[in-house]
Amino acid sequence: MLAFTKLTAQDYTFYGKIERIISKNSFFDIKRTEKDFYFNYGIVTFFTGINKDLSFEVKNFKNNITELILPSGFKLYKNDRYSIITGCDKNFITCTNKFKNSLNFRGEPYIYNALKTNLK
Numbered sequence: 001m002l003a004f005t006k007l008t009a010q011d012y013t014f015y016g017k018i019e020r021i022i023s024k025n026s027f028f029d030i031k032r033t034e035k036d037f038y039f040n041y042g043i044v045t046f047f048t049g050i051n052k053d054l055s056f057e058v059k060n061f062k063n064n065i066t067e068l069i070l071p072s073g074f075k076l077y078k079n080d081r082y083s084i085i086t087g088c089d090k091n092f093i094t095c096t097n098k099f100k101n102s103l104n105f106r107g108e109p110y111i112y113n114a115l116k117t118n119l120k
Helices: 092-097
Strands: 013-017 020-023 026-028 043-046 055-062 065-068 081-085
Touching: 020 065
Parallel strands: none
Antiparallel strands: 013 081, 020 026, 026 065, 043 055, 043 081, 055 065
16 A cells, blocks of 8 residues: 655745845845755744745755845844755656655656657
């Protein structure tokens, strides 16, 4: 009998506090210990400060710096608290290794593309 993985957002949600503002759309949090790129394509939601209840997509996460795709709605401030949900790049390898959820992957990673393989 196959057991299907039941993923929940809470399993991949982390909490933090802005330690330093890098730019209009990026901030540093020393307590982020996850690997580089772990939160790429994820979602940051602020629950304090003037951005409270606003969510933004993560463009890049590297060296404890979270970069948002777009600038936040309002200015970011040191000590603003947030949650961040792990991102997914819709890749089969990510689904397998990061989420242990390959059984529920809905893509077609093994179908070739004739245009990309130059078949005539």
